[in-house]
Amino acid sequence: MPKALLTLMILSWLLNLALGEEASKSYFIIDGRNVLFLSFPAEKLTVDEVCYKNKGNCKAILKLASASTKGLEKEFKGGANRGAVICKKKMFGKLIFAADSRGNQTTFCHFPDGSLIGNGTILFHSLKNDKQSGKSDLKF
Amino acid sequence: MVFLAAFSLHAQTTCERETVRLDSSGGSMERVQLIDQGDLGICYACVAAQAAASTHGVSGICPLAVAADLAAKSKKQMDGDDNALENDKVCSAVNAANKKGYCQNCGPLYAALRGIDGGDSFFDSLNTYFNSYRQTIRQGNSSSWNALINADAVSDFNSHMCSLATPDVRRNLVLPVRSVMLKAMKENNPGLLFQSLLERACTPRNPAANSTTPTCRNTEWPTRSQAQRLLRNHFSANTVTPLGMEYCSNVFDATSPESFISTQPDPSDSSLTPFRDYTDKSDKIKWLLKQFDRRFMTSLNDTVSRLDQESTDASLTDEVRARRRLTHDYIKEIRDCSQRYRTWLGSHSNQSAVKNMFFNGADAVDAPFSTIVAKVMTDTCSDSITQKRSAIAEGDTYSSAAREALTTSLQHQERLGSQERGCGGHASLIIGTRCQSGRFQYLVRNTWGQDCDGYQHDSSSHSQCEATTSSIWLDEDVIINNSYRYNTFN
Numbered sequence: 001m002p003k004a005l006l007t008l009m010i011l012s013w014l015l016n017l018a019l020g021e022e023a024s025k026s027y028f029i030i031d032g033r034n035v036l037f038l039s040f041p042a043e044k045l046t047v048d049e050v051c052y053k054n055k056g057n058c059k060a061i062l063k064l065a066s067a068s069t070k071g072l073e074k075e076f077k078g079g080a081n082r083g084a085v086i087c088k089k090k091m092f093g094k095l096i097f098a099a100d101s102r103g104n105q106t107t108f109c110h111f112p113d114g115s116l117i118g119n120g121t122i123l124f125h126s127l128k129n130d131k132q133s134g135k136s137d138l139k140f
Numbered sequence: 141m142v143f144l145a146a147f148s149l150h151a152q153t154t155c156e157r158e159t160v161r162l163d164s165s166g167g168s169m170e171r172v173q174l175i176d177q178g179d180l181g182i183c184y185a186c187v188a189a190q191a192a193a194s195t196h197g198v199s200g201i202c203p204l205a206v207a208a209d210l211a212a213k214s215k216k217q218m219d220g221d222d223n224a225l226e227n228d229k230v231c232s233a234v235n236a237a238n239k240k241g242y243c244q245n246c247g248p249l250y251a252a253l254r255g256i257d258g259g260d261s262f263f264d265s266l267n268t269y270f271n272s273y274r275q276t277i278r279q280g281n282s283s284s285w286n287a288l289i290n291a292d293a294v295s296d297f298n299s300h301m302c303s304l305a306t307p308d309v310r311r312n313l314v315l316p317v318r319s320v321m322l323k324a325m326k327e328n329n330p331g332l333l334f335q336s337l338l339e340r341a342c343t344p345r346n347p348a349a350n351s352t353t354p355t356c357r358n359t360e361w362p363t364r365s366q367a368q369r370l371l372r373n374h375f376s377a378n379t380v381t382p383l384g385m386e387y388c389s390n391v392f393d394a395t396s397p398e399s400f401i402s403t404q405p406d407p408s409d410s411s412l413t414p415f416r417d418y419t420d421k422s423d424k425i426k427w428l429l430k431q432f433d434r435r436f437m438t439s440l441n442d443t444v445s446r447l448d449q450e451s452t453d454a455s456l457t458d459e460v461r462a463r464r465r466l467t468h469d470y471i472k473e474i475r476d477c478s479q480r481y482r483t484w485l486g487s488h489s490n491q492s493a494v495k496n497m498f499f500n501g502a503d504a505v506d507a508p509f510s511t512i513v514a515k516v517m518t519d520t521c522s523d524s525i526t527q528k529r530s531a532i533a534e535g536d537t538y539s540s541a542a543r544e545a546l547t548t549s550l551q552h553q554e555r556l557g558s559q560e561r562g563c564g565g566h567a568s569l570i571i572g573t574r575c576q577s578g579r580f581q582y583l584v585r586n587t588w589g590q591d592c593d594g595y596q597h598d599s600s601s602h603s604q605c606e607a608t609t610s611s612i613w614l615d616e617d618v619i620i621n622n623s624y625r626y627n628t629f630n
Contacts, residue, residue, distance in 0.1 A: 026590070026608075039607070044593040074220065078181020078227040079389060079566035080260075081588045085179045088261075095178050097254035103199065104174035104610070106589035119176075120594030127393060127596065 023052075028098035028106060035098070035116065037108075044125070046118030048108075060115035063091045067126040081107060083119025086126050093117075154578045160375045161572040161583065162194070163609060168380050169571050169585070173200040174610040176589035179260045181226030182207045183567040186587040187384050188233035188356070190569055191629045192242060194382055195354040196347055204250055204259065205243035205338045210236035211331025223260075223267035224330045230384045230567050230627045231356035240335075241349040247341020248312040263334065265304045270330045273297055277325070285326040294318045314340050354381070354629040360423075367620045371582060374628070375573035382569040384627025385584070389566035391622040392595045397602040397615075425489040432482055440475040447471060470528040477521030567627075570619070571611065577601060580616035585609065 023038040036049040051058035068090055069076075075085045087093045087109030096110040108116040162169040172193045175186045185207035193201045207225040210216070213236040216224040253259035280288050298315045305313060316324070316336040324332040347353075359370060374383050447468035451461050488494050572583035579602070588594060592605035595612060604613040 024607075039593075041592065046591060046593055075179070076564055077222050079177065079183025079186075079564070079568075079587065080179045080181045081177055082564075083588070083591075083594055084176075088179060095254075097176065097178065100590065102173065104590060105176040106174075106591060106610075107176045107178045118591045118593055119589060120591030123594035124596065 026100070028100055028108075030096060030098045030108075030116075037116070037118070039118075044121060046121050048116040051115035051117070057113075058115045059111035059113045060093075060109065060117035063093070063111060064117070064122070064125045065129070067091055067122050068129055069123075069126045070130060081119050081123075083107075083109070083121070083123035083126075086122050087119055090126070091122065155575040155580045157375075157573065157575055157580075158377055159572070159574040160377065160379055162379065162382055163571055163583075163585070163611075167571075168194040168197075169382060169569075171197070171199045174585070174590060175200075175203060175587045176610075177203070177587045178254075180204070180207075180263070181222055181260075183587055184228045184230045184386075185210070185225075185233050187230045187567045187569055187627070188237060190585070191230075191354055191356070191382055191384060191627070192234065192237060195629060196242070198244060198346075200245065201237075202243040202246035202250070202338070202341060204246050205335075205342055206233050206237045208331055208334040208338050209233075209240040212236075212329060212335045213239065213331070215327055215329045216331055217328070218267050218271065218330070221264065223263040225263055225334060227565075229358075229625075230386065231358050234354060234356035234627075234629070238351045238353070239349065241342070241345025241351065242347050243338065243342035244346055245341050247338060249309065249314070249337055249340070252306075252309045252312045262304060262309065266301060266333070267330050269300060269304065270324070270333060273300070274325050274328065285322060289318060289322040289325055291318065294321050297321060313337065356384070357628045357630075359626040359628065360624075362626065364620055367623065367626070368616065370626055370628075371570070371573075371616060371619065372580065374570075375582075381629045382571045382585075384567060384629065385570050385619065385623050386565065386567045386625035386627070387619070387623035389564040391614075391618060392597070392612075395596045397597070397600055397618075422489045422495070425485065425494065429482060429486050429489075437475070437478065437482070440471060440478065444468060444472045444475050466528075470525070473521065473525050473528045477524065481521070574613070576604075576613065576615075581613045582616065582619055583611050583613050584619075585611045 023040050026037050026039065027034050028037060029035075037046055038049055038052050039046040045061075047055075047058070047060055051060050055061050067086055069082065069086065072082075072085055072089055075089060076082050084095050084107050087095055091109060091111075093109040093111050096108045096116065098106050098108055100106070107119050109119055109122055110116050161167060163172075164170065169190070172190050175190065177183055177186050182203055185203040189201040189203040189206045192206075193199065204225065207228070210228055210233045211224040214228075214232070216228070218224055219227060250259065253262055277288050277293055282288055294317075301315070302310050302313060314337060316333055320332060320336045324330065324336075359366070362370060371383070447464055450456065451465040451468050453461065456464075485494060568587065569585045570582045571585045574581050574583075581604075588610065590607050590610050592607045592612075595603070595605050597603055602615045602618065606612065
């Protein structure tokens, strides 16, 4: 492999490490507003942009520590979106239906400070919390 | 030689087929919008609605209305805490919607409900209130529903219904008229009430009532090879329709291929499914009886054969052989009687007495196999079994064989009971196929939103999630080992 190419690859790798994981962006319409969401696949995290920027105080992220599937077996019926169930029953958030520009639906969990988090994120961290004695292992 | 062996292995594991995606340009699912069912247990209706939308070339059909139409048609009741909209079968929903016609959208009421909680709490509360109000009003002076559901009663009911709703939902509530209320109360049919609330979104219904498409056909409990044939034959370059799949959603909780391939309660038998996830009690009984055959009868048969051999074993003394013959007769009596009783149950699984015996009006029975065994031992064959039992000498150590056979069978039941609880019965559409690293994979369009975070094994080579399409590619093995019913649409 040419030395120049190898150097470029290492530089690129170092740059990625410095910048952290690249977030994928998507917009959803909620109550007529376009809201930007950021997704971090490796962290299994999808939150609205404002929440991410304010992650130390964002309720949606802080509440992940209390996310759990325990005691909800009966609620997970009919293929319900389990993240949505946990949102309401364990994290005491509100379920919000959003749509993309083509009308495709997605639900988010909404908290009193206005923050929004993906229900898939909630499910993932609930299962992880359950395995790890109720502690969220999100790293920022 | 090594080359030939390697080639042979390659030939066995390689699949060759064109990638098919019904959601790609020109495909029947291209325009069909993604659904997130939130916390409502209406996956079956979401599948039915999307399959119908695909057939009729429209972008969306309201799954909630499909669920309401089925609830009304089948006069469905609350099941525990679940309201009458939740938990049912895909083909039942398609058939009900065909008869009633399709709602192209969910309308302003559902939009308002979505804004607060997705609707689950509202419909739960409304269903509970419907049941209690019906009981209360029945205690009135008249035996005629027509007299009981007077204008005051309707007004009373409707004002309470409004109190269950938030202001935004209240603004969009279309209150049911007296004739609807009368019919719903008379028939004890909360589905009619739900149907009425959503009806504003359904005018005119399109396609209209008595649509002949899509037709929906179930393939229940297929064997492994049947399921494989069904999956492979369904998807070809000419495939137009998606395939419905009812399965254990706990497959998505597994973190590695090794575990997600065997999340079904009994991975050695791909035709099994957890009985708790069948909404139809007759189906549950059929499943239980199948388990009974495999786990209880097999064990008894083995014991009877073993004792039969030993009772003719020339190396044993006459006395020992005679004692073993008596034990053999005892176990054989239990086996034969169990078989007769099992046959009778199988042919009477539709009778309410049989359903009640297993479920006692609820799905709370934890030991259905014990129920059958108890019936055989203490009721149906009590006399003949006791007779054989008393023939065995008191304290005869060989009677422990009988206890062992029964205990082993019951242990199987207990283990199964704990395994089956985690299935998470679910339904989705399969909308594509491809070959990936020599394996057949299928594209499962889920109804949990545009999100990959909830799939624990997203990074596995045996699955690949696509957030923007709400879909996940799964290996054929994973599909087969975790599904219990397929729905074919035409």
